[in-house]
Amino acid sequence: MVRIQKNISLKNLSNYRIGGPASFFAEVKNPEELSQVLKDRKKLENPKIFVLGEGTNVLFKDSGFDGLVIKNKINGIKILDDRESKSSSFAKASKDKQRVKGSESQRVKVGAGVLLEDLLAFCIENSLSGFQWAGGLPGTLGGAVRGNAGAFGGEIKDNIIEVESLDSSTLEIKKRSVNQCKFGYRTSVFKSQKESEFKRVRESKSQSEKESESKRAAGQEIIISATLSLTKRNRDDIASKIQEKIDYRNLKHPLEYPNIGSIFKNIPVEKVPQKILKQLRDSIKNDPFPILPTAKLLAVASLKGKRQGGAMVSKKHPNFIINFNNATSEDVKTLIHKLKEIIKSKYGIELEEEISNLG
Ligand SMILES: Cc1cc2nc3c(=O)[nH]c(=O)nc-3n(C[C@H](O)[C@H](O)[C@H](O)COP(=O)(O)OP(=O)(O)OC[C@H]3O[C@@H](n4cnc5c(N)ncnc54)[C@H](O)[C@@H]3O)c2cc1C
Known part of the structure; x- marks a missing residue:
């Protein structure tokens, strides 16, 4: 039986160590507990909800969240056997595809609250290949699916059979x-649904319109599990590829400070003016399509180390804004706003946030 708690600080539930209290809070370990919390919520005048994974990609407001935060700890990692796989037509289609290619894959069902770090350890233990690109990626599987997380040329969509x-x-x-998940660059149906609901609420003219749109927005989908397609390979090779990525991240990312990863999406080359493209041609990467890394643009604009209150553009990786000295969410938001303005006026490029901003 899960208890809905009141007035719980979000600060330590966010990797940023920023945020005020949530009016209501509950932690769920399986889909049954999640359903129960969602039913109990109706007795509390149906507060709006926010699903939280590891908080590695979310900026909470200093004033907190007037609603119910549901911390998703839905666990479990299971290799599906043939019988279980056949129960799903999506899985069967994927298996047939793999047979044609000549390499039979293994289907692994993973709870959405499983930490990617634990999933990677499971992959090594069971010699399962295909997920090495995620080495060192923090957060839960649910958060990664929702934002189609990606790195080193891989994306979570490449591993998904069904959600x-x-x-x-x-x-x-x-x-x-x-296909039904409609994955795109750092997005999925789970994210785009929510964003269009927020937009409708924001654009509502009167308060009563806002409230009714808000209520309508309550039917959001909470990811509870995903089935991944992985392949049996050599365990040592898998482990060393994962370690390579972890080492790279330790070297390049400002992990010594609270942060929420890259603040902005990278910029598709077609959105970069020719003049800049010529100047920064050597920085173009194919990840997952030709992009100009936003970190590079922020660096050439001399924005490394730019501060606002306790928030600072990392000197190590300028697409990270670090909380170097008790930053508030206002500090971070103001700094984001300033960076966008500078980049727009200098290069005519509109930066787009990658993080979830609960402000
Ligand atoms: C140091 C660092 C490096 C990073 N590097 C990368 C990188 O290389 N590539 C990359 O893509 N990301 C990167 N990130 C961002 C982050 O790790 C990923 O986006 C991660 O997948 C988020 O998972 P989470 O559980 O922490 O999500 P949270 O931060 O808790 O939530 C993020 C969003 O997902 C929603 N959400 C979470 N769980 C669910 C669910 N079960 N159902 C529905 N919605 C849900 C939340 O409501 C929120 O809107 C990095 C972050 C850090 C701190």
Whole structure:
């Protein structure tokens, strides 16, 4: 039986160590507990909800969150056997595809609250290849699926067979194939649905319109598990590829300070003016398509080390804004705003945030 708690600080639940209290808070370890919390929520006048993974990609407001934060700790990692796989048509289609290619894959069902670090350890233990690109990527599987997390040329969509989610208002479980998840660059159907709801609420003219749009927005989908396609390979090779990525991150990222990863998405080359493209041609990367790294643009604009209160553009990796001295969410938001303005006026490029901003 999960208890909904009141007035819980979000600061230590965010990798940024920023944020005020949530009016209501509950932690769930399986889909049944999640359903129960969503039912109990109705007795509390149906507060809006926010699903939290590891908080590695979210900026909470200093004033907190007036609603129910559900910390997703839905666990479990299971290699599916043939019988279980056959119960899903998506899985069967994927298996047939793999047979044609000549390399039979293993299907692994993973709870959305599983830490990617634990999933990677499982992959090494069971000699499962295909997920090495995620070495050192923090957060939960649910957060990664929602934002189609990616690095080193890989993206979570490359591993997905199907995703299960729970509708927060009907409590129905939905299963989606990889195509139905509508994955794109750092996005998925789970993220775009939510963003268009926020937009509708924001654009509502009157307070009553805002409230009714807000209520309508309550039916969001909470990812509860995903089935991944992985392949049996040599364990030592898998472990060393993962370690390479971890070492790279330790070297390049400002992990010594609280942070939430890259603040802005990288810039697709077609959005970069020719003059800049010529100047920074050597920095173009193919990850997952031709992009100009935003970190490079921020560096050439001399924005490394730019400060606002306790927030600072990292000198090590300028697409990270670090909390170097008790930053507030206002510090971070103001700094983000300033960076966007400078880049827009200097280069005519509109930077787009990658993080979830609860402000
Ligand atoms: C040092 C560092 C490096 C990083 N490097 C990368 C990188 O290389 N590539 C990359 O893509 N990202 C990167 N990130 C960002 C982050 O790690 C990923 O986006 C991660 O997948 C977020 O997972 P989370 O559990 O922490 O999500 P949270 O931060 O808790 O939540 C992020 C968003 O996902 C939603 N969400 C979380 N769980 C669920 C769920 N079960 N159902 C529905 N919605 C959900 C939340 O509501 C929120 O909107 C980095 C972050 C850090 C701190």
